[in-house]
Amino acid sequence: MPQNNQTNFTLPVVEIFHSIQGEGYNAGKPVIFVRFGGCNLNCPWCDTDWSKSKQMTEKAIIEKVSKLSKEYNCDNIIFTGGEPMMYAIYNLVQALKIKGFWIGVETNGISDGNNQLILDNLIDWISCSPKYEFRDKYLGLMAASEIRIVCSDVNDNFIDWCKKIQKRFTAPVFHQAMMGNKYFNKEPLFYLSPCDIKPDKVNKINKDCSFAIQPMLYIYNKLKDDGWRISLQLHKLMKVR
Numbered sequence: 001m002p003q004n005n006q007t008n009f010t011l012p013v014v015e016i017f018h019s020i021q022g023e024g025y026n027a028g029k030p031v032i033f034v035r036f037g038g039c040n041l042n043c044p045w046c047d048t049d050w051s052k053s054k055q056m057t058e059k060a061i062i063e064k065v066s067k068l069s070k071e072y073n074c075d076n077i078i079f080t081g082g083e084p085m086m087y088a089i090y091n092l093v094q095a096l097k098i099k100g101f102w103i104g105v106e107t108n109g110i111s112d113g114n115n116q117l118i119l120d121n122l123i124d125w126i127s128c129s130p131k132y133e134f135r136d137k138y139l140g141l142m143a144a145s146e147i148r149i150v151c152s153d154v155n156d157n158f159i160d161w162c163k164k165i166q167k168r169f170t171a172p173v174f175h176q177a178m179m180g181n182k183y184f185n186k187e188p189l190f191y192l193s194p195c196d197i198k199p200d201k202v203n204k205i206n207k208d209c210s211f212a213i214q215p216m217l218y219i220y221n222k223l224k225d226d227g228w229r230i231s232l233q234l235h236k237l238m239k240v241r
């Protein structure tokens with residue numbers, strides 16, 4: 001059900017640009033990123049400046065996306081942030097879906113405000129990245145295509161928490177509810193990523209690890225038999241936005 005019906009409804013946008021998805025299952029896919037400002041979490045290692053946004057109307061966002069789509073011959077959009085799911089994006093997603101775009105969303109999973117988009121088959125791919133630092137917060141997202149966890153700590157509690165997240169997103173009752181859904185009727189994929197923080201901070205977490213890859217490999221070796229895989233941030237390695 002639409003949450004608003006005005007194309008002059010505004011949303012906080014940091015930037016809209018064409019690039020390559022660098023993470024998860026869709027790594028290598030050409031996409032137009034729509035980066036929203038603001039976030040409902042404040043991770044100490046956040047590598048995205050989502051503080052400087054400007055209000056854009058839905059109409060202006062659609063125009064900019066359409067322009068980039070023509071310029072780069074690209075029909076894929078990823079809503080990212082900040083946290084896109086804490087805004088009333090239903091109408092915008094619906095309008096872009098009607099235009100034939102493939103739509104992905106990157107979210108921390110906290111907000112339950114846009115689950116209707118999932119129920120109405122309007123999102124093709126959801127990457128959910130829950131945060132260990134905020135593990136006590138309720139996760140409101142009802143389904144995900146992939147879970148990407150940043151290895152921001154190295155201990156048994158972190159590993160237990162990853163297992164808990166996996167159990168939550170593969171629970172039979174959860175999937176039975178989604179069986180009629182076009183995109184979310186399968187179990188999600190599970191990925192671990194390195195935490196992109198300075199080596200001196202990593203060393204404070206675990207003296208045996210000299211780089212962010214090492215803590216991730218430690219966690220990976222404990223979880224690989226449960227189906228977890230590694231996702232590096234290719235855009236950073238390639239030095240593209």
Ligand code: SF4
Nearest residue numbers: 039041042043046082
């Ligand atoms: S949830 Fe993502 S965007 Fe928000 S503070 Fe954490 S890392 Fe940054």
